[in-house]
Amino acid sequence: MKRRNLLIAVILLGAAVIFYRAFGTPDQLATGAAMVNVTVPELSETANEGEAAFNRLCASCHGRNAAGQDGVAPPLIHKIYEPGHHGDASFLLAARNGVRAHHWPFGNMPPVEGITDPEIAEIVVYVRELQRANGIY
Template sequence: MLKKLLVLAVAVGAGAVFGYLFLSPDGDGIHDRVPGGPLVEIALPATLSDNAELGRSIYETACLSCHGPHAVGQDGVAPPLVHKIYEPSHHADESFQRAVSVGVQAHHWPFGDMPAVEGLTRADVALVTAYIRELQQANGIN
């Protein structure tokens, strides 16, 4: 009986987290999803630094097919990177490096594991990270 209650409590907790991330109308833009569509709406910065502009180009080649244009995510595919979960104090720049080089086990989102991305150097990922950070900053994620 205790085991059943524990399983029920875990299921309820997981449902609450899911509801918070995906259904809550708290302004995070995730609650009105369209299959394959963006998971968040963002403001684009007026300009990008030279490094972020280079990163944007790399992002569009290596990351856009999963994480969507401007890192807004794609419903059913991959999470948005312009999201409070990926703020620098929670996911440092090195976490992007590791995700690209060795992949990452799913832990915040229900999209499954992210595989490693072939063909990108650490310098490439640093430029992509600069692009993502500037998008985040333009959206109040510091």
């Protein structure tokens, strides 16, 4: 009888954990608000082109100036995406192939439809210039 009660308690606890992770708490509801404040420097010509491509292809999820959107997608202006942890090639692969969720609770990122390698390269220049202006090296 004690084992049966213990098994029921473990099952209920597991269900509660799954429910919490799936739905969170009311204060965790998505707002779409920018997740970080981003200082925008004077951009190079390539970064300006990258900004235009980013705004067209990435900002709907990652937000204006790559500041992320609460409940939608992470900020790219964050130490997690510094060059030593996520090299430039990781942005190329993410845009081409999508990414399984591994740092943030936003779910998987799908591949970016219609993006070209030159656009990705310009976007990387843009993101790296924003990162440096915000203390991320």
